[in-house]
Amino acid sequence: MGEDLEKLKQRLPLLDYLRQQNWSARPTGHGVEFVGLCPLHAETRPSFYVNARKNLFYCHGCGQGGDLIRFVELSRHLSFRQSLTYLERQSAPADPAAVLQQASAFYQQQLDRYPEARQYLEQRGVRDLTLIRELQIGYAPGGSLRRHLLAQGYSLDLLQHTGLVNPQGHDTLYQRIVFPCCQDSRIVNLYGRSIGTAFAHRFLAGAKGDLVAWESVRQFPSVILVEGMFDLAVLWQAGFRHATCSLGTHLNRDQFRQLCDRPRTVYLTFDVDANGSGQQAAQGLAHRLRAQDITTRRVLLPPGHDPNSFFVQGGDARQFHSLLEEALS
Numbered sequence: 001m002g003e004d005l006e007k008l009k010q011r012l013p014l015l016d017y018l019r020q021q022n023w024s025a026r027p028t029g030h031g032v033e034f035v036g037l038c039p040l041h042a043e044t045r046p047s048f049y050v051n052a053r054k055n056l057f058y059c060h061g062c063g064q065g066g067d068l069i070r071f072v073e074l075s076r077h078l079s080f081r082q083s084l085t086y087l088e089r090q091s092a093p094a095d096p097a098a099v100l101q102q103a104s105a106f107y108q109q110q111l112d113r114y115p116e117a118r119q120y121l122e123q124r125g126v127r128d129l130t131l132i133r134e135l136q137i138g139y140a141p142g143g144s145l146r147r148h149l150l151a152q153g154y155s156l157d158l159l160q161h162t163g164l165v166n167p168q169g170h171d172t173l174y175q176r177i178v179f180p181c182c183q184d185s186r187i188v189n190l191y192g193r194s195i196g197t198a199f200a201h202r203f204l205a206g207a208k209g210d211l212v213a214w215e216s217v218r219q220f221p222s223v224i225l226v227e228g229m230f231d232l233a234v235l236w237q238a239g240f241r242h243a244t245c246s247l248g249t250h251l252n253r254d255q256f257r258q259l260c261d262r263p264r265t266v267y268l269t270f271d272v273d274a275n276g277s278g279q280q281a282a283q284g285l286a287h288r289l290r291a292q293d294i295t296t297r298r299v300l301l302p303p304g305h306d307p308n309s310f311f312v313q314g315g316d317a318r319q320f321h322s323l324l325e326e327a328l329s
């Protein structure tokens, strides 16, 4: 612990940290000493001194002094332990998966605070609380993620790099139900479904990851493939745990490879939309899967339906089961 502390302080010198926080200072003429306005109390004449060699500060105005950890405790009103966590994040190499994980956890906490979010889920037929937790469904109200993550010590650079915050500095996801997208069990993206008037589907920059929950689905000899997360949620809720989701009708290379990783039957259950695009995509995919010796069945929902609307409008597990049995080969 003591040793880690020393390493942390070496990795992130006090003076560097203060400069990152926009502290401006001038050398006092004593070589390693700098002076500037105190960040801890209001003053007009500089009385905050930093000794760069000793890595310590002292303010003659408010009498506070100490090392980097002490400075973070005082300036951010954190405990010793919280300050350490904060500083470790500040000085660690940027890890997009970690920040996406934090964002997803934050969004999950918001779900209960916004009645409109739960109402939307209800409207899409998603009611089972265990399932909501299992799929890590969250809600992005918009306007509060950036502050939350900055306070945790993540840099604005990293937030913008992951796309959580847009180039203008605002939360990217706004009034959207949020699902994490994973690759090898790490979150690589977030998918947000608008509950308002904004464009329905939104991903952050970057890859959309694996087939959803593939680790638990791949063991089944036959799987149901759907294009949307709300399709998946209602199918799981109805007991069809061998359903997975490609988040759109176009499978990326990894998702396609996953479907082909052993002999199985794939029930393609894409939307039956008026322009026929869902079924066209299903036919194209069936063709490519058959070339890999995968048995395919095309499930035909009633016109105008996707699996979600089928269940929301009163369809039940028994009826969906008959659709699977009648699926076209």
Ligand SMILES: [Zn+2]
Pocket: 038, 039, 040, 041, 048, 059, 060, 061, 062, 063, 064
């Ligand atoms: Zn002071």
